Amino acid sequence: MKIAVCIKRTPDSESRFKVAASAAGIDETGLKFDLDDFASYAVEAALQINEKGGGGETVVYAVGPDSVQESLRKAMSMGADRAVQLKADPVADGIAVARALAAELKSGGYDLVLFGKHSFDNSAGVVGTATAELLGLPCVTAASELNVSAGKGTARRELEGAAELVEFPLPAVVTIDEGVARPRYPSLKGIMAAKKKPLESKPAQLGAVRVTIARMELPPERPAGRILGEGTAAIPELVRLLQNEAKVL
Amino acid sequence: MANVLVVAETRNGELRKVAFEAVTAGRKLADASGGGEVHALLAGPAGIGGKAEQLARYGADVVIVVESADFAQFARESLAATAADRARAGRYRAVVLGFSSQGRDLGPRIAARLDAPIAADVTELAVTGDTITAKHPGYANKVIVTLTLSGAPVVLSVRPSAFTAAETPKAGRVEQGQATPASGPTVRVTEVKEGAKGRPDLGEASIIVSGGRGLKARENFKLIEELADAFGNAAVGATRAVTDDGWRPHADQIGQTGRQVSPQLYVAVGISGAIQHLAGMRTSKTIVAINKDKEAPIFKVADYGIVGDVLEVVPALTAAVKEARKGH
């Protein structure tokens, strides 16, 4: 089946973050960037669907500056067939990004368009669902299980204290949660092959950008932790503090 | 003066806590924009209109009741279309909803339909002239981002528990509204599997007891359950190590790739405190950690730590908490 996967490049989640001098972004010096975690689950899901189906095509898309090409190559080294960069400076307006993706995907003839359920940097989860709306396609958000076959699919979504099982016709958009597929590591052969796979770059049709980052700051530090003691001997003190200091008992 | 539309979340014919929080956030926004009205959209199956009074109590001037058999389940396309139509007709300054699993799904749909800017997972809101600024935590709660949104309406989804629902009774004049049917192919719910009954959801609980690999075996999770019971109405969470091993369902996972929670009390039992786990719970008001390794990173964020074996400490703590809560 013909599958598009829209990805993002984000910094390593283990990093310590600093705010840039401009205060309108993070200081990127020394940060390691990679294909976003949920996006990598989406790439893996697409590859598995096509491997099982024995054929098809997996195309990866990213909106962003030239640095996103590295993540597009990573997706191709995992097995995606080709990549498209929709070139733009970083944008904080998810609807504008969705507009650019929808304009590009509209005539792509895709059976399935996958996204990560959200990206690590802002965890907003706007772009995938908004793209689906603009394309007029059904959309399952945050799927933790996904099965697709000719013309239709089923998925599971985790709700607060419940889970929802759904079915939907193809073509469709699905945003991927943890649980669907664990991403593979690119093989050496995959990395070599990715270098020769086509990566097309063209300007993103963002339209009006109406959300901008005014400021970033670090949250207040938690006060340093405090160890009360060892073993059961520390319990009376803990209970006392929970009653009198934290006031939760 | 500008009015705000709140999309009130319901499930199984009941309003969710996040609905009241969204009304409170909407109220703040309307008051800050020169005293506008808050209109709450209350969509659900027949009979949902009976809940209108609850929304009025939290500050809804008008409650738009839309009853439709389709809304017995999460009819996402129709619900988004209904909200967007109402937003368009009412010329609202903002559409506010909760950043719950339902709100995460609906917010971008409504924004796309209205071609409106959206800020998600909002923890603070401010209005200055024509612009709305919204704060939201980014980079797994490690950075606070302030966004500026221009144009009207804007869509804002508020992080659960960030706005404490406050009673500010208003008239809550009831208007009957119409559901807009979905215009294209839709996602159909085939089944809703209700989770374990009798425990609050992780996002709504004021106390969470969470277990990690330090519990050693699936059976030992009953110690976590018992401690949660001792606290009264506590929820139970887990680390990815535990959900990966299948000791607990994925839905219980707290962290960067799981749920993000901010309870009054978070008790971390046999949890090392990996950065991806901290990402989901570091904003908790009070953190307690029990771990046998005094160097475990969880102790760096724990207000109160106990170094010890969970199999020994937890049953004793359960007994002590029960004792302390006697008479509750």
Ligand SMILES: Cc1cc2nc3c(=O)[nH]c(=O)nc-3n(C[C@H](O)[C@H](O)[C@H](O)COP(=O)(O)OP(=O)(O)OC[C@H]3O[C@@H](n4cnc5c(N)ncnc54)[C@H](O)[C@@H]3O)c2cc1C
């Ligand atoms: C991309 C990515 C995303 C991730 N997302 C998440 C996420 O959302 N949530 C999450 O939780 N993790 C996540 N992880 C995994 C995370 O890195 C850790 O591996 C995980 O949190 C560890 O779980 P744990 O603390 O239960 O286990 P461990 O790290 O194995 O820690 C067990 C702890 O128990 C203690 N212990 C052992 N025996 C006892 C005993 N008898 N009594 C007392 N203490 C004892 C040990 O000292 C240790 O500190 C993610 C990882 C990656 C790479």
